Amino acid sequence: MGERPGTEQIDETTDASGVKKPKATRDAYGDTLLELGKEREDIVTLDADLSGSTKTAKFAKAFPDRFFNIGIAEQDMVGTAAGLALTGKVPFASTFAVFETGRAWDQIRLTVCYSNTNVKLVATHSGITVGEDGASHQALEDVALMRALPNMTVIVPSDAAETSLAIRAVADFLGPVYVRLGRAKVPYVMPDNYEFKIGKAHVFSTGKDANIIANGLMVDMAVRAAEMLKLEGIDCGVINMSTVKPLDEVALLAAAKASKILVTAEEHSIIGGLGSAVCEFISEHSPMPVKRVGVLDTFGCSGDPDELLKFHGLTAENIATTVRNAL
Amino acid sequence: MSLATKGKITNVQELMALSKKVRGSILQMLTKSGSGHTGGSLSAADIAVAIYFSKMNYNADNPSMPERDRFIMSKGHAAPLVYAIMAEAGYFHTDTMNTLRTIESPLQGHPCCQKLPGIEVSTGSLGQGLSVANGMALGLRLDKNPARVFCIMGDGEIQEGQVWEAAMTSAHYGIDSLCAVVDCNGLQIDGPVEKVMNINPVGDKWRAFGWHVIEIDGHDMQQILSALDEAEKTKGKPTAIIANTTKGKGVSFFENKVEYHGVTPSEEQLVKALEEINNG
Numbered sequence: 343m344g345e346r347p348g349t350e351q352i353d354e355t356t357d358a359s360g361v362k363k364p365k366a367t368r369d370a371y372g373d374t375l376l377e378l379g380k381e382r383e384d385i386v387t388l389d390a391d392l393s394g395s396t397k398t399a400k401f402a403k404a405f406p407d408r409f410f411n412i413g414i415a416e417q418d419m420v421g422t423a424a425g426l427a428l429t430g431k432v433p434f435a436s437t438f439a440v441f442e443t444g445r446a447w448d449q450i451r452l453t454v455c456y457s458n459t460n461v462k463l464v465a466t467h468s469g470i471t472v473g474e475d476g477a478s479h480q481a482l483e484d485v486a487l488m489r490a491l492p493n494m495t496v497i498v499p500s501d502a503a504e505t506s507l508a509i510r511a512v513a514d515f516l517g518p519v520y521v522r523l524g525r526a527k528v529p530y531v532m533p534d535n536y537e538f539k540i541g542k543a544h545v546f547s548t549g550k551d552a553n554i555i556a557n558g559l560m561v562d563m564a565v566r567a568a569e570m571l572k573l574e575g576i577d578c579g580v581i582n583m584s585t586v587k588p589l590d591e592v593a594l595l596a597a598a599k600a601s602k603i604l605v606t607a608e609e610h611s612i613i614g615g616l617g618s619a620v621c622e623f624i625s626e627h628s629p630m631p632v633k634r635v636g637v638l639d640t641f642g643c644s645g646d647p648d649e650l651l652k653f654h655g656l657t658a659e660n661i662a663t664t665v666r667n668a669l
Numbered sequence: 670m671s672l673a674t675k676g677k678i679t680n681v682q683e684l685m686a687l688s689k690k691v692r693g694s695i696l697q698m699l700t701k702s703g704s705g706h707t708g709g710s711l712s713a714a715d716i717a718v719a720i721y722f723s724k725m726n727y728n729a730d731n732p733s734m735p736e737r738d739r740f741i742m743s744k745g746h747a748a749p750l751v752y753a754i755m756a757e758a759g760y761f762h763t764d765t766m767n768t769l770r771t772i773e774s775p776l777q778g779h780p781c782c783q784k785l786p787g788i789e790v791s792t793g794s795l796g797q798g799l800s801v802a803n804g805m806a807l808g809l810r811l812d813k814n815p816a817r818v819f820c821i822m823g824d825g826e827i828q829e830g831q832v833w834e835a836a837m838t839s840a841h842y843g844i845d846s847l848c849a850v851v852d853c854n855g856l857q858i859d860g861p862v863e864k865v866m867n868i869n870p871v872g873d874k875w876r877a878f879g880w881h882v883i884e885i886d887g888h889d890m891q892q893i894l895s896a897l898d899e900a901e902k903t904k905g906k907p908t909a910i911i912a913n914t915t916k917g918k919g920v921s922f923f924e925n926k927v928e929y930h931g932v933t934p935s936e937e938q939l940v941k942a943l944e945e946i947n948n949g
Contacts, residue, residue: 386811410807410842418800418834425804428790429812433804448794449831453801457782457791 364527368466370502371523372397374509375434379405385513386426388412388435390419395525396436396466416445420461424453427460432513438472439465439481439522443488454518455491462512463488464521469609470637470654471526471559471647480642486614488520489587495540496587498522498608498616500561501530504584507538515540524559524609526647531562532582543590545597549579552665553597555620556607557583560635564607566658571665578665586616589623598628603668605633607661609651612636633668635661678722681890687757688718688890692919692946694753694766698776699933702769705778706746708916708929712854712887713747713821716912719893720819720850721754724901729759732787738816739789739805743798744823744852745779746931751788752776760787796829798822799849803835806844817901821850825857828866833878839907840879847907848900851875852887854916856927875909887912919946 355363378385379401386408393399393411402409410426412419416437423433436442442465443450454461465484472480488496495517499505505523512519519540536544543555546565556564561582568578581597583590598604604624606617617634624632637654651657678684692714699705721727725738742751749769756763761775768774775785779793790801802820809816822832839847851871859865868874872882881903885892893912900908916930917923920942923934934942 386808408811412834412838413841415831415834415837417797417831418803418838421797421800421831421835422804422807422838424790425801425806426808427804428801429805429808429814431808431811449797449800452792452794453790453797459790 362530364529365502366525366527367499367502367505367523368397368525370505371464371466371509372400374506376400376404378510378513379408382513384430384432386410386431386433388419388423388433390414390416390437390441392437398436416441417449420446420449421453423461424457424459432460432462434462434464436464436466438479439468439484440479443481443484443520447487451491455493458493458517460516462519462521464523466523467525468522469524469558470642470650471524471609473647473650474644476644477641482611482637482642483614484522485586485610485616489614489619493518494587495519495585497540497585498557499584500558500582501528501532503530504532504536504538508584511538511540522558528559529562531565541585541588541590543593544582545593546580546582548597548600550577551601551669552576552603552605553579553581553601554605554607554661554665555581555583555594555597555616557586557616558609560607560609560656563656563658564661567661567665570658570662576665576669583616586619589619591623594620594623595628598624598630603631603633605635605661605664605668607635609656610636611639613639631668633664635664677724679894681894684719684723684890687722688715689946691718691750691753691757693943694756695749696934696939696942698749698752698766698769700936700939701767703933704770705749705933706931707923707933708856709744709823709852709854710747710750711918711920711923712914712916713852714750714918715888715890716850716852716893717750717754717821719890719897721758723894724897725819726816727758729787732760736814736816739802739818741789741792741798741802741820742780743792743820744795744826745792748778748780751780755787795826796831799832799835799839802847803838803844806846807842809846817846817848819848821852824851824853824855824862824868824871827851827868836875836878836880843905844907845904848897848910849907850910850912852912852914854914856916856925856930858930860927872911875911879906881906881908882911883908884911885913887914888918919949921945
C-alpha cells in the first residue's frame with residue numbers, strides 16, 4: 343500500500359485488533375481532492391457555504407485561487423461550474439446532496455447534462471445518516487433525480503478507500519458525474535487490492551440461492567447479511583454496484599442467472615435508486631423475483647444515525663430476513 | 670468574404686445595415702419554421718449585432734479558438750437572432766436557416782451547444798446564462814486569457830432568482846471582463862413586465878448589487894457602441910448595460926405587441942415586414 347495512486351492518504355489508523363477504523367466518505371473526498379489539487383492545475387473547486395462540512399475546505403486552504411465559494415446559492419454554483427468547465431477546468435462542485443441535486447436540478451439538467459459539460463458534482467450528507475438535522479437535510483431521492491438525466495454518470499462509493507479511487511477516476515473521466523457521499527463514519531469493506539473502474543461492479547461472491555446488489559454504506563451490511571445466511575446454509579452472494587449509472591449489466595445478469603432471487607440494498611428511497619435500476623434491467627432481460635431494501639416512500643426524521651438505520655430497516659439483519667422471506 | 674475574416678466593424682451605418690439584414694433573416698427564418706419568438710429576437714438585434722461585429726474576437730472557422738470572446742444568449746428564445754448573426758458571420762451556410770426547429774437541424778428551438786459549434790452553452794430555461802458567464806470569466810482569468818464575456822438577458826428573465834445570485838458572484842469576484850446586457854423591451858408572455866412582476870428600478874438594482882450600470886436606448890447604434898466601449902474600460906467591477914428597447918422593433922405591426930412574443934409572421938406579413946425593414 344502507499345504506492346498506488348489514491349490510497350496514500352487513506353487513514354490507516356487501526357484499532358487494537360488491527361482493523362482500520364471507520365472513516366467518512368466525505369473525509370476521503372477532502373483528502374483526495376487536496377492531493378489532486380497538488381497534482382493538477384486544472385482542478386478547481388466550488389462550494390455553497392458548506393466547505394467545512396463537505397471537506398472542500400482543505401482544497402480551499404491550499405489553493406485559494408482555484409476555490410470559489412459561491413455562498414448559499416446552489417443554482418449559481420452549478421452554472422458557474424459549467425462555465426469553468428467550458429474553459430477547460432475540471433470543476434468539483436460540492437454541497438449537501440439534498441441541495442445539490444434538488445435545489446439546482448434544472449441547472450444541472452440544462453448547463454451540465456444537456457450542455458454535456460465536464461462538471462463533477464460531489465455531494466455529501468446523503469441519506470438518513472445525516473442524523474439529527476432531520477428530513478429537510480436527508481437526501482433520499484438524489485440518485486433518482488440524477489439517474490434520470492441523460493449524459494449523467496452516478497457513483498455511490500461504499501467506503502473511504504473506494505471514495506478516494508472513485509474521485510481520482512472521476513477527475514480523469516470526461517463528462518458530467520454525480521458522486522454521492524455521506525456524513526457518518528463507515529467501516530472499510532472493499533479488499534485492499536480493489537481497483538475502481540466507473541461502470542464496473544465488484545463481485546464479492548456469487549450465490550446460488552440469492553444475490554444482494556448493494557451500494558454505499560449498505561455494502562458492508564450486505565456482506566454481513568451474507569455471512570449470517572451462510573451459517574444457516576443459504577448460499578448468498580454480494581455485489582457492490584457502486585456505479586448506479588451506467589449499471590454493470592454483465593455482472594448483474596450473471597448474478598441473476600446464478601441465483602433464484604435478487605435483493606437490492608441502498609440508503610435511498612426504494613423509488614428511483616439502485617433498486618429501481620436493477621428492477622428495470624432485470625424485468626426486461628432476466629425476469630425473476632427482486633426485493634428492495636431501502637427507505638420506503640417516506641421522509642426521514644431526526645435521530646442518531648445508527649438508530650435511524652435500524653428504524654428504517656437498513657441493517658444486515660433486515661437484509662438477511664428479506665432474503666429468507668423471499669426464498 | 671465572410672465577416673469572420675473581415676475584422677471588427679465600428680462604422681455606425683455599416684452596423685445598422687447589418688442589423689437590417691439580421692432582422693430580415695430572423696423574419697424569414699421564423700416564417701418558414703412557423704413557430705418561434707419574434708418580438709424578443711427583434712428587440713435585442715441592434716445590441717447583439719453591435720457586440721458580435723464591433724467588439725467580439727471570434728473565428729467562425731475555428732469556433733473553439735481559446736482566445737475567442739464568449740457570447741451567451743441567456744434569453745434562449747432569441748435563438749433566431751443568434752442564428753441570423755452566426756450565419757452572417759460565416760459559422761454555417763445561410764441555407765441552414767431554413768431548417769430552424771426541425772428534427773435534424775443544428776438550429777434547435779433554443780440554442781444547443783452540442784448541436785451547433787459556436788454556441789457556448791445551451792440556454793432556454795431562463796436565468797442561467799449569467800452564472801455560466803461568470804464561470805467562463807473566472808476560468809479565463811485563471812489562465813490569464815484576456816478574452817471577454819458577453820451575456821444578454823431579457824427584462825422578464827431577471828425575475829428569476831438565479832440572476833441575482835449570479836449578479837452577486839460577478840461583483841464579489843470583481844469580474845470586469847464581463848459585460849451583461851438587459852434587453853428591456855417591457856413585455857413578457859403574460860403582459861407588461863411591470864404588471865406581471867415589476868422589476869423596476871432595474872438600473873438601481875444592478876447598481877445596488879455592485880455593478881457599473883449604463884442605461885441606453887438599445888436601438889441607437891451610437892449609444893450602444895459607446896456603452897460597449899465604456900464597459901470594456903471599466904475595471905474592478907462588472908458592467909450591466911440596461912438597454913431600453915421595443916419588442917418587435919422594426920416592424921410596425923409587431924412593435925409593442927405582446928401577442929408577438931411567440932408568434933411568427935404569416936407569408937403576407939413577411940412581405941410587408943421586409944418592406945418596412947428595408948425602407949426603415
